[in-house]
Amino acid sequence: MKQNGFTLIELMIALVLGLIVTASAILLFLSGQRNLALQHSASLLQDDQSFGLSYITSHIRLANLNNNLSIIKPGIAKSGIVFDQNNFPDGVKVAEEFDTEYGSLTTNEDSNFTRSADIKNDQLVIQYRPAEVGGFDCAGGKIESRHQFVVERYFIRIDTNPASHETESQEKQVLACAAGRYRIPEETGNTTLDSSFYGKGEVILKRVELFKVRFLVQDETGKKYISLEDYKKLTPSYPRILSVQLAVISRAAEPSNDNAVVLAPKFKLWTDFEVMLKSGQVRRYLRTPLVQTVALRNALGDR
Numbered sequence: 001m002k003q004n005g006f007t008l009i010e011l012m013i014a015l016v017l018g019l020i021v022t023a024s025a026i027l028l029f030l031s032g033q034r035n036l037a038l039q040h041s042a043s044l045l046q047d048d049q050s051f052g053l054s055y056i057t058s059h060i061r062l063a064n065l066n067n068n069l070s071i072i073k074p075g076i077a078k079s080g081i082v083f084d085q086n087n088f089p090d091g092v093k094v095a096e097e098f099d100t101e102y103g104s105l106t107t108n109e110d111s112n113f114t115r116s117a118d119i120k121n122d123q124l125v126i127q128y129r130p131a132e133v134g135g136f137d138c139a140g141g142k143i144e145s146r147h148q149f150v151v152e153r154y155f156i157r158i159d160t161n162p163a164s165h166e167t168e169s170q171e172k173q174v175l176a177c178a179a180g181r182y183r184i185p186e187e188t189g190n191t192t193l194d195s196s197f198y199g200k201g202e203v204i205l206k207r208v209e210l211f212k213v214r215f216l217v218q219d220e221t222g223k224k225y226i227s228l229e230d231y232k233k234l235t236p237s238y239p240r241i242l243s244v245q246l247a248v249i250s251r252a253a254e255p256s257n258d259n260a261v262v263l264a265p266k267f268k269l270w271t272d273f274e275v276m277l278k279s280g281q282v283r284r285y286l287r288t289p290l291v292q293t294v295a296l297r298n299a300l301g302d303r
Helices: 008-060 100-101 229-231
Strands: 112-113 118-119 122-127 148-158 173-183 202-206 208-219 220-225 240-251 266-270 273-277 287-296
Touching: 008 173, 008 287, 112 202, 118 173, 148 208, 173 208, 202 220, 202 240, 208 229, 208 287, 220 229, 220 266, 240 266
Parallel strands: none
Antiparallel strands: 112 118, 112 208, 112 273, 122 148, 148 173, 173 202, 208 220, 208 240, 240 287, 266 273
């Protein structure tokens, strides 16, 4: 009696085909998982950036609030952007090193990016007189008087509470804000900027590897954007500042093993400003840039 069945060769072919189908399914699953992880990291990163910059821009819009002059530039007392001691009224005492360390100058904190040379992070200092009591400054301090100026400093520093895998200094950088106050000095009186302005402040956005600032200025030739570094070189004929443009490049919280994450990515923040990640990175991270423009509403009059 003849028996029906599979030969050994047929079984082997069926087994190989089954393994191929299974391997394809596993690869497809793993690829989907990697893509999902990347999309999740990108989503969290963009949410963090949007929240952090939205918080900052809401405060920067207050710059020059309740000032008797709408002009913002160096040399103007109570100017909404603070470059040095000359932007404070007479009688306001500040730290001796204010002009070299605490004004709107390039800070000493190196970024994780380079062009033709390494790029330093910027620092932005603003001041305003509150319109009402009950609000909070950028560091969470309650505003309890209208008869004072609030001074806020946005800068890059090292995180004091990094994640366990963040072992390199560039992995620990955060965008922070420190705030201080000084009361409006009487005609012949003196007042002092609070020491809290010089402290570590509060973290606004973690894992920030580049923080740059540029201004929209207006002079006899019209309006144009100019970097903070180039603006400082225009002494003594500084044009007035109409708006501030902030740019950050931050990274995801967790490193990635996906080769789709480029080791040395390039980012174009502005038309003429392209940066590249420094070589020799110890881990792969997803990174993304974000640029935000803030119109200084309190600097648009008398033009």
